[in-house]
Amino acid sequence: SYDLTQPVSVSVAPGQTARLTCEGNRIGYKNVHWYQQKPGQAPVLVIHRDTNRPSAIPERFAGSNSGNTATLTITAAQAGDEADYYCHVWDSRTAVFGGGTRLTVL
Amino acid sequence: EVQLVETGGGIVQPGGSLRLSCAVSGLRVSDNYMTWVRQAPGKGLEWVSIIYDDGGTFSADSVEGRFTVSRDTSNNTVHLRLDRLRVDDTAVYFCARVYGGNHFDYWGRGTRVTVSS
Numbered sequence: 001s002y003d004l005t006q007p008v009s010v011s012v013a014p015g016q017t018a019r020l021t022c023e024g025n026r027i028g029y030k031n032v033h034w035y036q037q038k039p040g041q042a043p044v045l046v047i048h049r050d051t052n053r054p055s056a057i058p059e060r061f062a063g064s065n066s067g068n069t070a071t072l073t074i075t076a077a078q079a080g081d082e083a084d085y086y087c088h089v090w091d092s093r094t095a096v097f098g099g100g101t102r103l104t105v106l
Numbered sequence: 107e108v109q110l111v112e113t114g115g116g117i118v119q120p121g122g123s124l125r126l127s128c129a130v131s132g133l134r135v136s137d138n139y140m141t142w143v144r145q146a147p148g149k150g151l152e153w154v155s156i157i158y159d160d161g162g163t164f165s166a167d168s169v170e171g172r173f174t175v176s177r178d179t180s181n182n183t184v185h186l187r188l189d190r191l192r193v194d195d196t197a198v199y200f201c202a203r204v205y206g207g208n209h210f211d212y213w214g215r216g217t218r219v220t221v222s223s
Contacts (some may be wrong), residue, residue: 033209035151042200042216043143043151048209086151088209093164095141095153 002091004098011104012077020072020101022087030089032070034063037100038083046085047072077105108132108212110201115217118191126186126217128201133212136179139204142186144197145216152197156204157184169195191221 005023012018022032032050035043045054047063050070062073074081082105087098114126128140135157142154155165155175163175174187184201198218202210 031208035210037151042213043210044213045209045211048205048211054211084150088151090208093156094166095143095156097143097151097153100150 001094002089002096004087004089004096006085006087006098006101008099009102009104011106012074014078014105015076018074018077018081018103018105020074020085020103022070022072022098023068024070024089025068027068027070027089028066030065032063032065033088034072035086035088036081036083037086043086074103077103079105081105108203110203110212110214112199112201112214112217115199115219117220117222119223120191120193120221122191122221124188124191124219126188126199126201126219128184128186128214130182130184130201130203133203134179135177135182135184139207140175140177140184141202141204141210142175142184143200143202143210144195144219145200146194146197149197154199155186188219191219193221195219196221 034047036046037043050065051063060075084100086100109131111129141156157175172190177184198216200216203212205211
């Protein structure tokens with residue numbers, strides 16, 4: 001089975017840049033998607049296919065993917081960005097999620 | 107506007123069964139891949155099952171043989187039948203649309219399943 005590893009937590013000061021990583025074997029050869037989930041809510045897609053941002057997502061959210069690491073970068077972090085973030089890939093017919101990263105803006 | 111609304115959750119004893127439903131509006135389930143994802147209390151997301159546009163299905167090893175995904179195209183609804191439930195199946199179950207066979211772009215709010223004696 002394919003494993004995705006995310007740091008449990010990341011902290012960032014308001015206005016600074018947060019980088020959330022997702023590690024997997026040769027993940028650079030896969031399409032990586034990222035979801036934001038706030039407490040009690042459904043996940044929201046923030047990045048798809050490595051770098052693509054849905055129209056409703058601010059430009060402050062950006063994705064990259066190379067080698068064994070995919071990264072979600074949030075620039076000028078805001079209090080409203082506090083959430084859990086999950087990366088997602090497909091391993092053959094199975095969807096795989098990372099364990100999630102809790103982003104704290106403080 | 108696309109909406110997905112899950113229903114059918116509840117409290118059930120170990121070994122019991124439930125049928126979850128996901129009523130979809132704004133897109134046709136017959137034209138899309140639809141999937142179920144669950145989240146145990148305080149835990150991360152776990153993929154459960156998928157139904158393809160041709161009606162074929164596939165499930166995670168953890169639920170294979172116990173959970174069955176299906177659809178009702180006349181009512182534009184996707185179902186997840188949960189049999190032989192275990193305590194560790196306790197979770198919020200979300201349905202979502204799989205866009206282009208890739209990412210999950212529309213999600214419902216979820217329905218809670220609690221398996222407890």
